[in-house]
Amino acid sequence: MSATPRNIDYFFSIVSPWTFLGHARFMAAAARHDAQVRFIPVELGSVFAESGGLPLARRAPQRQRYRLLELQRWRVKLGVDFHIHPAHWPLNGALADKVLIAALARGHNIEPLLPLIFSGIWQKQQNLADPQVIAAVCDAAGLPGADLLAAAETAEVDAAYLANREQALAADVFGAPAYVLDGEVFWGQDRIELLDDALASGRAPFHPVERA
Template identity: 55%
Template structure:
């Protein structure tokens, strides 16, 4: 039976974009089943003590730009550090992914277009027409998915993903959960691969005391 990974992400996350190709490589190599879980980042940050980018200290904002350049080189990507249509409200784009999952469709062809659409092509993923075209180009029913994305049912699923993330100990995007162990951030992908390769038991935050005797 294939091992499963819960993949928490938002299309507005640069780190999810940067890590997506190496993540899909692991999925292929280790024949993993991926449970895609788009999640609302703003609420997740606030509930777990994080700050939105605009509210972070300037020192942290400047360091983030350095890190983006480092990882752009490391992952062999070519993207804008401050794309024209970012930040954007990710609800609609993430909802399209949830609508795909609801319909039993594979979201991967869409994700492989949507991530670079933001960071490389500077498209607006809050624009319904843009989302429809990206889905159509991926061979998916864009108009149908777009209409479903705004529904109450998709909003409820989006909220459930947020609650599931909190319950799992996930507090940012991307979050990869393997056997209950959280790997936060695309810079943990190599550690995720180590865990897959070794087959070790998951680490826990529960620290056992010294053995008696």
């Protein structure tokens, strides 16, 4: 355990099943090493586009099929029951993202809220693009749903959402979830073990090595 707490920038998207699958394990890894998590919700489509990535519907059919295989494998491996095709997915996660940003800006702890959002989409099949559903989930987490919905519509939060995107791109993030430790990007929930190793060892961050 490091004497000085380390910070992890957590770039995530509520519409990503991989973020859902990794969330609890990532938070547990951070807690084991007393790492401070900075929650940074991002609009996934625009981050994909900047790195040449394609939205799911435009990917090659074999890539789409393989994604479905992987989701089934990880569902079994992790013992997490969820819907691979939830009723309200794909959904626009922007409003929920902005509610999270508003909550953070007002000093609220969103750790109790995130599992409810993820389980709402992937397990309970709730429509987390619906303002009333979002407010109810916030209330269930002990946060003021109506107030946060109103705050989510402000120019301040819009600007913060765009800033999150720019921060992601500046960090070389191209998908979600991405965990950034000391500038080193760990992309995907299947990299949590490697992140855990880096936290445990206290090693210096790795950087891309360009060919001489």
